Amino acid sequence: MSRALAADVGLGDPQATLRVYLANRPSLEPFAYPGDVIPLADGDIAQINSHEGNHWRKIFNVFAKFLYELKFTGTEDFSRWQDYRDTLMLQPGSQVALCYGIPRYEAPGSQIILMGKQFAEECGFFKTNGAKWLDSRFAINDAGVIVCPYFDYRQLSDERIRYLVSLL
DSSP states (O other): OOHHHHTOOEEEOTTOSEEEEESOOOSSTTTSSOSSEEOOOTTHHHHHHHHHOHHHHHHHHHHHHHHHHHTOTTGGGOSSHHHHHHHTTTSTTOOEEEEESOOOTTOTTOEEEEEOHHHHHHTTGGGSTTOEESSSSOEEOTTOOEEEOOSSTTTSOHHHHHHHHHHO
């Protein structure tokens, strides 16, 4: 594993090929400051949701809907995105991660998505090579790093999820 990938902190598969970065983290330990990317176990998403409330529930739900629409590895084994979320998403072997903080843009072998305009600005995304807005909600750079709306039902609607899928 490269040093760039080892520097990430968050929830999911440490070997993720798709990494979504966001500015905040849950307050519940050990998920708040894991020190690395840590895989979730059965029931962890429900535990985070019950402790953190609606905000994290929306993030997990929209993430699962996006991966299901993308037909990401493993989703084909489930008839509903909810079952994928609860059984495989962010667990060992899922190949996905939610990472906290500024990404390493040079991370090889991973598709990188930044959640939210303000966060992308804070990460220096618009100083990267070829960074440009595709429309008022989505941006991309020469390395294929994508900025999308925050994972919330109103900001990343089903229609916008389909557009994000088309960018990948």
